[in-house]
Amino acid sequence: MDKHNIILIAHGQFESGFLSEIAEEVALEYNCSVAVQESQLDLMNFYEPTRRQYDGYKLLKEIDGMNIAGYTKKIGLFRVDLFIPILTYIFGQAFFKGNSGIASLYRLKNEQYGMKPDQDLLFHRFRKVIIHEIGHTFGLIHCHVPNCVMRSSTYVEDIDQKRHHLCCNCRSIIAVNEE
Numbered sequence: 001m002d003k004h005n006i007i008l009i010a011h012g013q014f015e016s017g018f019l020s021e022i023a024e025e026v027a028l029e030y031n032c033s034v035a036v037q038e039s040q041l042d043l044m045n046f047y048e049p050t051r052r053q054y055d056g057y058k059l060l061k062e063i064d065g066m067n068i069a070g071y072t073k074k075i076g077l078f079r080v081d082l083f084i085p086i087l088t089y090i091f092g093q094a095f096f097k098g099n100s101g102i103a104s105l106y107r108l109k110n111e112q113y114g115m116k117p118d119q120d121l122l123f124h125r126f127r128k129v130i131i132h133e134i135g136h137t138f139g140l141i142h143c144h145v146p147n148c149v150m151r152s153s154t155y156v157e158d159i160d161q162k163r164h165h166l167c168c169n170c171r172s173i174i175a176v177n178e179e
């Protein structure tokens with residue numbers, strides 16, 4: 001997989017160290033180099049006033065259209081509430097076998113569910129969502145192995161059940177796809 005470089009494009013303020021730690025984890029999981037960059041994208045262009053949320057598909061297309069020399073895969077990171085028309089909200093999404101994905105920590109925060117803030121838990125959840133979306137760009141579909149990071153997650157509790165790693169089956173699919 002050494003022909004891929006991934007760039008995480010951060011929209012909004014993230015805790016210092018948070019993104020660089022995630023970048024390191026992603027680099028280990030996919031055995032490629034990972035960089036972090038900040039973006040000044042005006043998110044109001046993606047706001048849907050009737051839902052008071054941000055259009056996930058438009059954002060994904062925007063990320064996909066960015067031309068960043070030296071990087072084959074681009075993952076947009078957000079703090080805002082993302083939706084697609086058929087779902088109440090999404091944690092993230094990606095182009096299958098594509099080059100782009102998005103993820104937001106908005107719905108990953110304990111505060112959304114009436115619980116006390118937990119930075120550490122938030123970090124683990126966000127890392128799993130990002131690794132999951134990158135998996136789709138490598139051609140992985142949802143996996144049925146209970147603790148595989150590619151298992152689908154509807155609720156935040158589903159994310160907590162998973163590890164942040166690909167199972168060996170998912171790993172071997174990527175290896176074949178990348179041959």
Ligand SMILES: [Zn+2]
Nearest residue numbers: 132136142152
């Ligand atoms: Zn998925």
Ligand SMILES: [Zn+2]
Nearest residue numbers: 143148167170
């Ligand atoms: Zn798996």
